[in-house]
Amino acid sequence: MIGWGMQEQGWRKGPWTPEEDKLLCEYVSLHGEGRWSSVTRSAGLNRSGKSCRLRWVNYLRPGLKRGQLTPQEEGIIIELHAIWGNKWSTIARYLPGRTDNEIKNYWRTHFKKKEKSSQKQEKRKQQILKQKQQQQQLQLQLQQQQQVQQPQEHDIKTVFSQAETSTEEMSETHGIRQQMVLKNPNSEDQCMPKMYQDFASWFDTVGDDGLSSGLWNFADDYTVARMRQVCATN
């Protein structure tokens, strides 16, 4: 058995020392993120690229929040998990300063238990599931509508374009938009309703209870207004 701090295949493992952190920070400030495999050679760290990346992303990266998650953040996690499941990195994009690892750990220790004991939680999940099913029905109707109302579809696409901000936090929105735009025009028919479905279902659930108010901080007012409109029409 190889213990902490011992080397396996030449790499050091285990907890990071302040010296190692300093070397990694210096390296990233000089060369930027990425090219983790060359960190070892360039920074003089006896760590695997994987280990360096993880340390940077989860601990050293600037802007990381420390300490307990706020009730708002907790709410966002609950709602987004209901939509995406264990897509921790996706959920993390909506919680600036929080890492996927942090959210994953938090979920495990807090909600997994609660899930078992709390019927309330279970009820809510069932409710979300029910809403999703309803949305699926609506999706079918929407598809029919879209075939008649092509301009609306393009309007939504424009909204997402306008919603795109310079902040990294909007990357998921950007991702959705990209997903939509990258699809060829003919396939958007299939793509758009899925987006509607997820977003509308999520909005129905969280839009009014205030828990997810933090989420809206990432979108500009115009986008929020349009999204409310979109969801209302569904």
Add this chain to the structure above:
DNA sequence: AAACACCCCAACCGCAAATAC
């Protein structure tokens, strides 16, 4: 005060996707 149980979280692993060659 000691033993035990539980919680929290940093860091690891394996796998898959993305990218480079």
Add this chain to the structure above:
DNA sequence: CGTATTTGCGGTTGGGGTGTT
């Protein structure tokens, strides 16, 4: 186009801290 390498993700582990008996 196929292979090798790198990167990113989700699941899991294990050690330290804290609470309970």
